Amino acid sequence: MRNLEEKFDIAIIGGGPAGIMAGIRAGESGANVIIIEKNSILGKKLLLTGGGRCNITNAEFDIKRLISHYGKNGSFLYNAFFLFGPKEVISFFESKDVKLKVERGKRVFPADNKANTILKALISSLKKKKVKVLVDAEVHRLSCKDKKVKKIFLKNGGVILAQKYIITTGGLSYKETGSTGAGLRWAKQTNHKIEETSASLVPLKTRELWVKDLQGLALKNIKITVKLNNKKKIEKIGEILFTHFGLSGPIILGISKEIGEMLKKGEVKLVLDMKPGLEIRTLKRRIENDFYKQGNRLFKNSLNELFPKMIIPLIIDFSKIDPQKKVSEITKKEKSRLVEVIKNIEMTVDSLMGVELAIVTAGGVSLRDIDSKTMKSKIIDNLFFAGEIIDIDGPTGGFNLQASFSTGHLAGKSAAEELK
Numbered sequence: 486m487r488n489l490e491e492k493f494d495i496a497i498i499g500g501g502p503a504g505i506m507a508g509i510r511a512g513e514s515g516a517n518v519i520i521i522e523k524n525s526i527l528g529k530k531l532l533l534t535g536g537g538r539c540n541i542t543n544a545e546f547d548i549k550r551l552i553s554h555y556g557k558n559g560s561f562l563y564n565a566f567f568l569f570g571p572k573e574v575i576s577f578f579e580s581k582d583v584k585l586k587v588e589r590g591k592r593v594f595p596a597d598n599k600a601n602t603i604l605k606a607l608i609s610s611l612k613k614k615k616v617k618v619l620v621d622a623e624v625h626r627l628s629c630k631d632k633k634v635k636k637i638f639l640k641n642g643g644v645i646l647a648q649k650y651i652i653t654t655g656g657l658s659y660k661e662t663g664s665t666g667a668g669l670r671w672a673k674q675t676n677h678k679i680e681e682t683s684a685s686l687v688p689l690k691t692r693e694l695w696v697k698d699l700q701g702l703a704l705k706n707i708k709i710t711v712k713l714n715n716k717k718k719i720e721k722i723g724e725i726l727f728t729h730f731g732l733s734g735p736i737i738l739g740i741s742k743e744i745g746e747m748l749k750k751g752e753v754k755l756v757l758d759m760k761p762g763l764e765i766r767t768l769k770r771r772i773e774n775d776f777y778k779q780g781n782r783l784f785k786n787s788l789n790e791l792f793p794k795m796i797i798p799l800i801i802d803f804s805k806i807d808p809q810k811k812v813s814e815i816t817k818k819e820k821s822r823l824v825e826v827i828k829n830i831e832m833t834v835d836s837l838m839g840v841e842l843a844i845v846t847a848g849g850v851s852l853r854d855i856d857s858k859t860m861k862s863k864i865i866d867n868l869f870f871a872g873e874i875i876d877i878d879g880p881t882g883g884f885n886l887q888a889s890f891s892t893g894h895l896a897g898k899s900a901a902e903e904l905k
């Protein structure tokens with residue numbers, strides 16, 4: 486499309502969940518809509534979500550309770566959720582023959598555990614609504630005059646004109662999926678306030694080097710105690726994941742924002758209790774029974790029923806018990822030390838990983854500059870924003886995709902309704 490000018494009613498920049506949903510809703514009104522995406526496919530990040538399983542929403546149908554998950558900015562989402570909340574997202578996919586299931590914590594997934602099923606349903610909807618999709622097309626800049634976007638220029642030389650423009654270019658995390666912050670730059674250039682961006686839902690880097698040996702190991706039912714300057718601050722039970730630099734997994738991501746704040750105030754330590762369901766006395770008895778049954782077995786081979794293989798060498802090492810010792814010869818004192826180790830593996834947090842590794846970017850286009858009833862900019866007359874680019878972020882559990890679908894839907898509807 487080099488040097489060609491093409492005209493549309495609505496041009497949407499960014500083909501992630503927010504842009505796609507905006508396209509579907511705008512196309513439904515019969516508008517002539519284009520989605521411009523720089524990757525060769527739509528929804529590159531969507532395919533990574535939920536570990537490839539795509540946690541599309543959270544089955545929290547009470548809007549007030551839903552909003553409470555998004556912190557102080559949550560109430561901005563009221564209109565978007567009222568029109569197209571979790572119930573509507575679920576009906577939308579079910580009406581496209583996508584079977585869904587609800588898991589622990591009301592998290593909604595496609596029944597076949599494939600993010601691609603969700604993407605396919607979205608793309609097929611776009612086709613039905615006759616939305617034009619332009620891939621491998623990076624928007625380079627916007628041209629604005631008299632408080633209006635006039636044109637957008639593509640890197641390949643193409644020019645697109647539209648009556649209304651919707652920016653859905655995402656945040657700053659996982660840049661390889663396309664979200665490199667271009668939309669934030671354009672918003673700033675057009676005088677929108679940008680709230681400081683930071684990592685939300687991000688893994689932790691720890692000082693201990695042994696984590697690298699456990700890379701990829703996911704452990705369920707672990708109790709984590711977070712201490713700031715030796716004072717207990719947070720206690721959580723759930724799933725953790727060891728990475729080559731530290732820790733990730735649902736509970737870690739969920740408390741990462743608070744840990745980020747603590748790191749500004751002093752030393753942050755994590756204490757892992759590997760068996761939170763067993764009190765010290767019960768765990769000791771369990772170990773004594775196990776050792777009694779195993780008699781002549783060597784200590785290094787004796788913990789298989791209690792722990793996954795990968796972590797056993799570490800526990801043996803921390804216990805300072807000779808791995809070649811027969812379990813029948815392990816002393817009372819040594820058993821107590823082993824219990825102590827199992828319930829108190831200490832790690833020191835070095836830092837949060839950067840925004841590039843965050844599941845979502847906090848901050849973005851200020852909500853002060855967007856009308857929550859329409860998603861329209863209060864500064865540029867024919868411009869709308871939706872998705873992660875705006876100053877909204879939620880916890881894990883399907884809340885971020887829901888916010889993208891809802892704001893995208895509202896932006897698409899409002900832009901279409903304003904067409905002359």
Ligand SMILES: Cc1cc2nc3c(=O)[nH]c(=O)nc-3n(C[C@H](O)[C@H](O)[C@H](O)COP(=O)(O)OP(=O)(O)OC[C@H]3O[C@@H](n4cnc5c(N)ncnc54)[C@H](O)[C@@H]3O)c2cc1C
Binds near residue numbers: 502624625662884
């Ligand atoms: C690993 C991972 C797992 C996640 N899992 C979940 C989950 O299970 N549930 C959940 O609710 N949330 C999850 N999230 C968060 C969720 O994926 C995002 O919040 C959501 O994708 C944001 O949607 P968006 O459309 O605003 O932006 P994106 O999905 O980032 O889409 C933006 C699009 O804009 C395009 N773009 C950018 N600049 C330009 C340009 N100049 N020209 C043309 N196109 C451009 C990009 O290429 C990209 O395709 C996860 C995130 C990550 C990283």
